[in-house]
Amino acid sequence: MLEVSNARPNVVVRDLFATPVLVCEWPDVVQLNAKLRAMILARRESSPGIVSSNRKGWHSESNLHRWNEGCIDDFLLMLNSAVSKMAAHMIPDAESKYLENWEIKSCWANVNPAGGSNRSHNHIHQGVLLSGFYYVDIGAVVHPEFAGRTILEDRSGVSQPCGLGHDLSSREYAIVPKPGVMVLFPSAQFHYVEPYRGEGVRISIAFNLGHPHLDYLSYETLREQGWWWSNFRGLMILKSKIPEKLHALWLFGSYFLEELSRPRAGMSLLKRIRITFDRASVDASDASDKSKNSGFADGALGKKRPLI
Numbered sequence: 001m002l003e004v005s006n007a008r009p010n011v012v013v014r015d016l017f018a019t020p021v022l023v024c025e026w027p028d029v030v031q032l033n034a035k036l037r038a039m040i041l042a043r044r045e046s047s048p049g050i051v052s053s054n055r056k057g058w059h060s061e062s063n064l065h066r067w068n069e070g071c072i073d074d075f076l077l078m079l080n081s082a083v084s085k086m087a088a089h090m091i092p093d094a095e096s097k098y099l100e101n102w103e104i105k106s107c108w109a110n111v112n113p114a115g116g117s118n119r120s121h122n123h124i125h126q127g128v129l130l131s132g133f134y135y136v137d138i139g140a141v142v143h144p145e146f147a148g149r150t151i152l153e154d155r156s157g158v159s160q161p162c163g164l165g166h167d168l169s170s171r172e173y174a175i176v177p178k179p180g181v182m183v184l185f186p187s188a189q190f191h192y193v194e195p196y197r198g199e200g201v202r203i204s205i206a207f208n209l210g211h212p213h214l215d216y217l218s219y220e221t222l223r224e225q226g227w228w229w230s231n232f233r234g235l236m237i238l239k240s241k242i243p244e245k246l247h248a249l250w251l252f253g254s255y256f257l258e259e260l261s262r263p264r265a266g267m268s269l270l271k272r273i274r275i276t277f278d279r280a281s282v283d284a285s286d287a288s289d290k291s292k293n294s295g296f297a298d299g300a301l302g303k304k305r306p307l308i
Contacts, residue, residue, distance in 0.1 A: 021152065021173070022086045022132075022184040026078055029180040035071035036136045040109040040203055043067070053192075057116030062106035064205060075134070075205065078182065079104075083209055086130060086184045097213055102130075107207040109136075112148055116202065118193035120153065125187070127210040132184035134207075135177045139200025147177040148196035155190055177202060184209075187216075248277070248284035255280050 040060070049058045065076060084099040091098050105128050110118070123131035133150065141147045154171040175183055185191075187208065196202040256276045264272060 017156075019186060019189060020086065020089055021189075022082060022089070022182075023175065024082045024085070024182045024184075025178070026180045026182065032071055032074050033136050033179050035069070036075065036205070037203055039067070039069050039071060040111060040136065040205075041201075043109070044111055053118040053121040054110060054112075055117050055119060057110055057112035057118070057196075060109040062108045064109055065104045065107040065207070076104075079134075079207065082132075082182050082184060083130060087211075098211070101211065101213070103210050103212070105208040105210050107205065110202075110204045110206060112193070112196045112202040114197065114199075115195050117148065117195040120190055120192040122190050123187040123208050125208060128187045128208040129211055129214055129216050130184050130209040131187045131189070132182065132207055132209075134182045134205045135179050136203040136205060137179055137200070138177045138202050139196075139198040141198035144176045145194075146197035148198075148202045149177065149194045150175040150183070151192050151194065152185065153190040153192070177204070244284050244288045245281075247287060248280045251280040251283055252277055 043060060044058050047060065049060050050062075052059050065072065080100075080102065083102045087099050087102070088094055105125065110133075112118075138147045152173040152175065154173070160171070175181075256273070259272055259276045
């Protein structure tokens with residue numbers, strides 16, 4: 001019999017799934033930022049923008065990379081350079097095809113006046129691998145914490161010691177806005193923007209990027225839900241569940257006949273009905289999941305996972 005007190009197990013602790021975050025500070029961008037600022041503020045005057053994660057701030061249409069302005073070309077050159085560096089970090093010894101050919105899926109401007117902020121969100125969308133932002137202007141602030149910091153959230157669930165004076169926000173990483181700073185991260189990274197408390201406006205450009213030769217693993221629970229889901233969740237669940245429940249009822253008929261053909265000594269009819277309905281519900285749910293995931297490319301949800 002094993003004596004635990006004398007046992008010497010072989011222990012391996014692996015730190016899995018680190019999140020790469022690139023922070024790139026561009027020099028000599030005063031003139032470029034002035035042009036970007038003028039362009040964005042002029043567009044804000046002519047467009048109502050859209051509402052997404054922004055609160056009290058202006059969010060442009062998501063086609064900024066196609067705006068017909070010379071300063072956009074300079075910005076895109078900077079973005080291409082930064083994403084190549086990010087790809088080189090994520091893929092050691094990467095071929096040139098992985099460092100180049102990145103596609104901008106969407107790109108937009110954010111203008112936050114005093115009190116403007118962005119709620120917690122991620123940028124998971126079909127084909128989006130990397131996301132990020134570039135600070136154009138932060139107005140006048142008396143303290144860096146008033147500039148509307150971008151907060152990257154730690155959702156790993158890893159425990160840490162707690163006690164008197166322990167600051168839970170220490171689990172978050174705050175990026176202090178500074179004109180000329182560009183940040184890139186995986187699209188699944190949750191983040192939010194603190195309320196801007198300066199004079200003037202806080203201006204940034206955000207973007208989503210994809211690549212034709214790179215894949216990613218997407219989980220349904222991480223996806224941002226749309227307006228209908230946020231405001232009428234019950235109706236949305238009902239809409240998605242009706243076909244599944246109808247399928248379960250259809251399966252129940254044949255499953256119950258099969259159940260009745262089996263001897264179940266001492267088991268009540270009600271319990272046999274419940275067991276059969278549970279079986280039908282599980283099979284209908286599995287069929288529904290397979291249908292939802294059938295559109296994913298090889299290497300996404302269906303990829304084989306390594307054993308560790």
